[in-house]
Amino acid sequence: MSIKLITALMAMAPMAAQASSQYNLTQGVTDISQRVFDLHMTIFYICCAIGLIVFGAMFWAVIHHRKSKGSKPASFHENVKVEILWTVIPFVILIGMAIPATSTLIAMEDTSEADVTVLVTGSQWKWHYKYLESDVEYFSLLATQREQIENKLEKGENYLLEVDRPLVIPTGKKVRFLITSDDVIHSWWVPDFAVKKDANPGFINEAWTQVNEPGIYRGQCAELCGKDHGYMPVVVIAKSPADYESWLAEQEEIQRQAKAEEQRLLAMSMEMDELMELGERVYIGSCAACHQANGEGIPGVFPGLKGSAMVTSDMDAHIDIVVNGKSGTAMQAFGNQLSLKELAAVITYERNAWGNNTGETVQAADVNAFMNQ
């Protein structure tokens, strides 16, 4: 019975592996990912063949050389020729594997002569993309609603694999990624490109891809990076070069306008209601992962803001920690992540939510003044 079970399993493995990419490595959408896939299947089949021979011999012995069948034990216990043979043959097989592996690896690590370069920065728990040849840069955050994660809403098709602002790259061009981190180690992974590279704080890694087909490609952070490691997906949209160029121009324009708007806002002041409403949205998006939606934090890990001395009194210190972060801790500098208006709103929110009721508002101009001190 056991034999049948195991042979059945062994027969199933390659079938299941080929059946669909739902249960196998993806072939991906780049020449490299195709080579990686082919290498994967080659090594897999070699292992299956060796397994068949070794397990076959073992089961032959188990079936035929058993005491209950009257088998009498032989007395041989070594054979130099056989032993040399089964050392040398595997060695030759390994060389056969090493050759394609080496050439594929060398091709993968050649990041020279790129057409486009993107700086990818990981931080707890989001990605930041910056196009080095233009002014465009932005954060990319998980877009799945909290309610889906907490099983209060039905989960969507791309549950946990969707972001608010995907990375956009052109097809048919060599795109180079410079990868780094602002805090702990993350790992930027898109299976369809066969690209996975660690984002190490203080160091810059390189990787590249050249995508053949337009499409949306999804991946995830692959290195344990703390509490919400499971919630920092990577989404990349590959567009034809023309579409990419117009997208990029559009983004540049939008970012220019946003900056102008920012300046204009400095002269205006916002009402408490307005600030609280925007502040809550920003808080949920940027702060709640650590300080929690109820402002109580996680004792011993992330400090609570509800009733905190800094948040209820010292306004300058409060603006300072939000804008500049606190080095040596998980508290990031949000000054370059949020607009002045958003900063003002979220600080106002923290000073008035959860019974903090200071009644104070902070305006974009206040934040700006602080930053220019």
Next chain:
Amino acid sequence: MSTVVGEMDQHDHHHAPSGISRWLFTTNHKDIGSMYLWFSFIMFLVGGSMAMVIRAELFQPGLQLVDPHFFNQMTTVHGLIMVFGAVMPAFTGLANWMIPMMIGAPDMALPRMNNWSFWILPFAFAILLASLFMEGGGPAFGWTFYAPLSTTYSSDSTALFVFSVHIMGISSIMGAINVIVTIMNMRAPGMSYMKMPLFVWTWFITAFLLIAVMPVLAGAVTMVLTDKYFGTSFFDAAGGGDPVMFQHIFWFFGHPEVYIMILPSFGIISAIIPAFSRKRLFGYASMVYATAAIAGLSFLVWAHHMFTTGMPVFAELFFMYCTMLISIPTGVKVFNWVATMWRGAMTFETPMLFALAFVILFTIGGFSGLMLAITPIDFQYHDTYFVVAHFHYVLVSGAIFSIMAAAYYWLPKWTGHMYDEKLGKLHFWASLISVNVLFFPMHFAGLAGMPRRIPDYSLAFADINQIVSIGGFAFGLSQLIFLWVVIKCVKGGEKAPAKPWEGAEGLEWTVPSPAPYHTFDTPPEVK
């Protein structure tokens, strides 16, 4: 044999102290061996219950039972307990019981140190487990505790984590020194190195690995401690350090460590397969050389855990080639076991069943290891469930199955009773089926792109995870059968003869069952 029994009678007046002080102050290798084995089994159940929490959370997508921070504590402490609390102490327990009896020595060479190296362990794990109840929770950075997640970004339980790893390390080093000194000095006359049973040989080599790498682990945790609390920056680029250096140091310990957890298994399997094939082990000498080769190579492959960290191509190639090479001596072992069975006269008692399952399932783990060794494809596999499947094949259906096999094989010698063969077989079949339902589908989850160490996953992985969780619960429950078998066997059962297995070889079978409190007070003569 009669001389040995006569020897025992003489020593009958040496009454061991009774009650708790017998266990607290004992210097007897058999008592200490038993304590190690019970301790490791308790830790196996504790670590196992954490695995049940993990599998329950992963039964469905979405967050149901625990929050992500607690989930990370579970994966971390599960890993630490299974490695340092279950597998390693089980091997040390077997070494304590069996090495003196196998080489014809009266006890371990350093009996007081032996007592100490066991008794500090419960404290180490009490500290680790207690840290889970601290404000901020226990360690949540994975058993690999990569900096800076374990330094700047960890909670204050890190100090306790460091302290407890230090104690575990000291315990292992003392145990290893004891094994080496015992083997080098206390072999019976005529027991030359090349006559030692393979279990003794593999443990001898393991002990050297332990002495070489446990201090490295101690260094790593100490640097984590000073980076976190005393302002050093070993692993912080802002102060001139490098977080990737942490990984080099950790894996320089970590890779030999995985061999520490499998070499003694090779020794156990090399005892059991010949016994139940009624035929001498094939290629004894090549087994010894292969073990030494694996141990030597294990120092040259650490960075295969770090292919995605951005090493230069040259380094990636070097570590890929060295890792591939390890599969040669590993293959030699498997071929030797199959050749031992070939034209033997096999029977299939529970120890043999576990040994056979070991050969197949460990080899499957070796195959996935070979796939992981190929750098360009490791980029795809790394940090996915494919790796989780790999190391559970070699550690659960490898190391732990071999420990089960050893327990069934030597239980008659330890207790003087035969275990219940029916229950043993039930335990085996339940474990074999459930372990495969648990770990085989993980390969597919990993290939399809599921990262490891996540509390929640996309819908594509839902079916696989459900199957895996069911396998997990079944495997967990199956181990309670083992507890039942052992208790039943300790309490009573058919009387075991001195040598209950027809084909078994070795000095341990020349003393009565149960083995008397003192054996080989005068050394036996080995021809």
